[in-house]
Amino acid sequence: MDKQELIDRIREINATAKTEFLATFSEKDLTAYLEHLMELDLEELAVCS
Incomplete structure (x- = not known):
């Protein structure tokens, strides 16, 4: 994925994250953050089941 994706x-x-703020990070950092968010999202689904 490229930076915009x-x-x-x-x-x-995380709809509260501002595009302008996220754009200040590297693709590597954004990838790590996205992976973290996806893990939290899966954990939340497991707790809700």
Whole structure:
């Protein structure tokens, strides 16, 4: 994914994250953050089941 795609995916999970703020990070950092958000999202689903 390129940087804009990463930002878009992050904002799907965390709509409060501002595009301008996310754009200040590297693709590597954004990838790590997206992976973290996806793990939290899965944990939340497991708790809700």
